[in-house]
Amino acid sequence: MKDVLHYVKRLADYSGFKLYLNLIGMALIGLLDGLGMLLLIPMLNMSGIAAEAGTMHPVTKALSFVRDYPAAEGLLIVLAIYLTVSIAQFVMQRALTVQNINMHQNFVHDLRMTLYRGLLAAGWEFYLNRRKSDIISSLTTEMGRVNSGVHLFMSALTSGIFTVIQIGLAVWLSPVITAYVVGSGLALGLFARRFSRKATVLGNHTVETSQRHLAGITDLFGGIKEVKSNRLERSRLAWVQQLSARLRYEQEEFTRIRTASQLLYKIASSVLIAAFLYLSVVLFRTQPGQMVVIIVIFSRLWPRFISGQANMEQVASFIPAFRNLRALEQESAAAAEQGNNLREEEDVTERLRMERGIVCRDLDYRYGGEESAYALRNVNLTIPAGRMTAIVGRSGAGKSTLVDLVMGLVKPQRGQVLVDGSPVTGALLESLRQSLSYVPQDPFLFHATIRENLLLVEPKATEAQLWEALEASSAAEFVRRLPAGLDTLIGDRGVKLSGGERQRLVLGRALLRKPSILVLDEATSALDRENETNIQQALEQLRGRTTILVIAHRLSTIRNADQVVVLERGQIVQQGEYGRLAGERGGVFRQLLGASREQGGDFSGGERYDWGPN
């Protein structure tokens, strides 16, 4: 429950005085409503339906001036007061409902923004161990539950205030009968706690099942091509069927719990009303007018009480969602990258003007805890500014990890990354990222036009600049051939383009930013030789201006690199010029060159080096 209270407190913090105004308004409405009902006593009296005998009720006394008028006029006056009180109550109720929604929507907006800001400001490591679909589930389903949970809680609270006032009036009319009804209600409420506990347990299962569902469908449709081509439809369908049955069962179970508690309340309320009537008439000898009012009060309170109880059961079933969302907020806040708080409207980060270069000093990195293997071990490396550094090595050697460390995406457990001698943290990390373009193996393209995809990184780029970048990445020709040119819609993640076209487009986008540091992680793996040569020439043009870091399996792409760094099991085993490394007999690079040549990946050194056994 403390997670629910945390969000309710946040609602109170966001809303400030509005919330208190709302609660006071609710109390006033409760009073007006009660007053309207009390007016029933003189109305019943004056109309002769239930004449008061003996002592006069205070309300009748207060309206005794009406007795000076003829009966019909007197009744009209009482009815006019009744109508005024009722209309005032309805108008206030509407104003409060509107304000309530306004408060709630502000809360939702703020909650959403805080969460998104936190997630976007969190470092890359935060995402390494999380299922993306769990995050999506939190941002959609769980956030929805938290919002309605807070809403339900607030409704229960306002109902509570209303109830207290109404009970106060009932006490005034007949303390004994009220004590009887309230006592029975509390006993029922205590008994109902077991339903709330059951609802919480079920809520836990539901969160888990819906997370599994979302994760499964994300994978299913992400890999739909593999599903279709490998005839996995049937197995996927079986999986959905199993999960759907689980979802169905949980929903039914929740309805079972809910209806059981409702049934109990309804039966109990009928029994209580019957007993109440009997006791009022036979034992307490209540005045008819007062009795009618008490019946009216309780007949209106019971449904409120029952629905309030049902709301609290629903809130209880949402508790796991509250807990998850809060954990996500706390964990993403704890994983915030230094300086990256995304609070400013505009990005004022200055571009980096790197003079000397990047130095990796004594770097160690492991993905897991102490027991896990080192992905990088004792790495010392200088990446000179304005030059091209190539990182090569077998699959799993640690190339991408090294690049992630250089980009400041992950922090080494030991050692430092320095830019021009300063550690990459805080403002320097921000300006490093601001000046860097990264092209991954599996580039990201939006379901939008080519133009929109390009402008994403450089919103102010002119038409000429767009084409210049596309020319440099060898993409201009195919874009020109498309019927809508730059305005062609490229489909989900660029599905309407070939792998090579996608890579060239993303490379163009990276160049459009005119980065001081360009990082290419297998960025040209899908290109044919002609396009690859063109891109190499374009990269040549950047020499002296841009620091280029390339990861490549196809070694032909790094022929022109100023230095080649060879990684093997997380350690640098060779480093130097392409030609020199290729000549080192027994070296890993030479073995890699041999493998690359066999795969037809190298077309540079075939004649220059001796490929004989090492």
Ligand SMILES: Nc1ncnc2c1ncn2[C@@H]1O[C@H](COP(=O)(O)OP(=O)(O)OP(=O)(O)O)[C@@H](O)[C@H]1O
């Ligand atoms: N998110 C991760 N969690 C745990 N281990 C990881 C993670 N990413 C990589 N590793 C491990 O770290 C080591 C280095 O991986 P890395 O991706 O840096 O290699 P790589 O040289 O880039 O490989 P490839 O050429 O296949 O892309 C590997 O043993 C890999 O299994």
